[in-house]
Amino acid sequence: MARSTFVYVTYIRTTPERLWSALTEDAGFMKQYWFGVHCESTWKPGSAWRMLYPDGRVIDSGAILEAEPPRRLVIRWKNHMNPEFEAEGDSLCTMELEPIEKAVKLTITHSMEREASKLIGATGFFWPQILCNLKSLVETGSVVLAEPFAIN
């Protein structure tokens, strides 16, 4: 089946446990690097997952398909804010953490079972901003982008 996939790899000077926490249950930390957004979930396989704006609007929702802390997390992920993205249905987001020296290799793979997915196109724009913010916040104590960056 045709597929759209975005892959991003970054190396962050931290531990897998700290990075796992930053990607999951530490909502206060997530709000700092994700422009105010945070996730709600119990982070167990089969549990519900959603991502919310500070005002409580649900941006994305789905379920945790796999959770193997601090190594691997798979989320079924559907957008609700953009009608075109919502119409595309479920995407799959896999996060893999692998220790290397004093750093962790974080690989994000976000895919959908359709060609030229608009959602995957958009995630390809946002993931680098979020993950660069996360890396800067973990390594320096402050984010690199205070606001989402948009060309023109």
Place this chain on the structure above:
Amino acid sequence: MAKSTFVYTTYIRTTPDKLWSALTGQEFQKQYWFGMHCESPYTTGSPWKLVNDRGEVWDAGEIVEADPPRRLVIRWEHQMRPELRAEGASLCTMELVPAGQAVRLTITHSVEREDSKLVEAVSGGWPKILSNLKSLLETGTVAFEDPSRSKK
């Protein structure tokens, strides 16, 4: 014509001038590029090569465009591994765009053939190099030292 392309975007808390110097200055390159450095006057049409710490030339080519501190295009031919060398010239474009208090750096590395082994190789290399560059510019030290520890 069929094409293989790798694109990587990172946001680094620095200025375009400092980032341009970091991308073109030998002593700085050696810190984040695992001992490698580039030799070139970085003017349009001038030769360019990527050399390891033993003086072996890994890649060679020329500067196709140089517009400091905004855009650098390198014609890039691998020299060491026969199967990569056989693919001929690739094109590496580096674009720097101011983004708030940061700079957005986008690397686009492509070869005019399907399933390029060179593009596959640089897809593994660029995230390591650019993660180190971001850490070095933001914190003064790289994220990790030994690329062989992360070969996959």
